Amino acid sequence: AKTFTLLQSEAVFWNGKDLEDLRVDGRGCEDYRCAEVETDVVSNTSGSARVKLGHTDILVGVKAEMGTPKLEKPDEGYLEFFVDCSANATPEFEGRGGEELGTEIANTLYRVFSSESSVDLKSLCINPREHCWVLYVDVLLLECGGNLFDAISIAVKAALFNTRIPKVRVLEDEEGSKEIELSDDPYDCIRLNVDDVPCIVTLSKIGYRHVVDATLQEEACSLASLLISVTSKGALTSMKKVGKGSLDPESIFEMMEMGKRVGKSLHIALQKILDEEESLGTSRQKVGFLG
């Protein structure tokens, strides 16, 4: 997001022409920065999550609202993505400055979730052709510290995991008119199966190496990066190249293999922390924004 100008020799230092597995902050090429994940941070959403990855800070809220299914898919609900780039993140987002980036991220999320297996959209259908659940996924960028896409996808998955949609029943009277009845018990709700929700892994080409989870400075040094979305089983669901540089076809396969490997461990770590948080239940004190 931020344009850095790096001194040539400084860039050489960050790049490291050799194939050593050492980055400026001591990480190896396949290491992520330490991430913090917390769900259920916004009370008036159906599900929310906040993810901090280094200095990148993302808040995602999921709101379930009733709507009409799309004509081409009458028995499915759908997801809507919106990305808001807060001017708190960087002054460049002030006014309409963040709009372009926001749309780019939202479009990427639509593509990542376009695969039918990622979320079971049929479970979001209430009444074919008439009513379905629409999940509005709102992403808010609070701070940009590099690797936005990965952090956002982690936050989206965590928020979807946290999402609780109230159970409704469709009652039909003799005249055929339908009525929707909401369950009285607020804890009576459905949850989404997020096992197949993909996460994005961005691999940036720096020098001759490919690194994951690039910091802002590393992003400034990288000419091209490959964005791939991987499910927990290691299946690749979408791919996108960003940056003005070019990538060698051979290295793309190498990057894909690396991305799958890293993606798998990313999903394992995320699922572990989500399960841990859930098992603690209400006994855990929420940290939120003032912690």
Add this chain to the structure above:
Amino acid sequence: MAAVSMRLPVARKAVGPSAPRGGEKHLVAPGDTITTDTGYMRGHGTYVEEEKLIASVAGAVERVNKLVCVRALKTRYNGEVGDIVVGRITEVQQKRWKVETNSRLDSVLLLSSMNLPGGELRRRSAEDELAMRDYLQEGDLISAEVQSVFSDGAVSLHTRSLKYGKLGQGVLVQVSPSLVKRQKTHFHDLPCGASVILGNNGFIWIYPTPEQKDEEAGGFTTNLEPVPLSDREVISRLRNCIVALVTQNLMLFDTSILYCYEASLSHQIKDILKPEVMEEIVLETRQRLLDLEG
């Protein structure tokens, strides 16, 4: 092997006063009343309301006779003559460069206030002006000294010593200027095998210690030879140590950095940035610094 570590956030612990250091500082938050005595003059970081002197920033209260100022903890750089700064060239103009030094206004480096390559001392000609971009171009990092401060707070720099000039390979860390301790020298060759420039403006430059101090070129040729892995490891470790010290709000100077480096040696470089490791090594550093003070 890919390493992904995720954790739940933990609430920040309230830290008590670090140590009895003789005379507690008077700390204020924005909106706090500093004094109700009307005999004082209002300085930076304060304002008067209902005949009370109130702080407008968070920081330490400083009194000079009748003048009361609040020195903010998190601030942009306020230049003072003689400060050592590290800055990045943002623009090449006629007879001068614009330099970003984390102050409110861009600093300037005049063509006439630098040593030309080769250490030549002569009048600057029109050819020199045309060749300015050959010496320093946009994005280059320099170390310099503050020559003067203009009335609007903008800073004019000079590099009229062979100590200063263009920086080569290394790592830049940006911290709050209030965390850099003022010292006699801000250039340090640390015994661990790397050198640091602690810019008063909060820009810290870590670079491999040059083998021979070759001053002939006047510091305008950059060495693009790859830095050996061992040096890079030391630099990475130093960088992470400085980040750790800054997150825990400890003053930066050669001893604190060195102590922190030594405390971190039992950990892997990438582990230093884990919150619990950070806390542990900074605590150890703080203890050693207190022992040193006696």
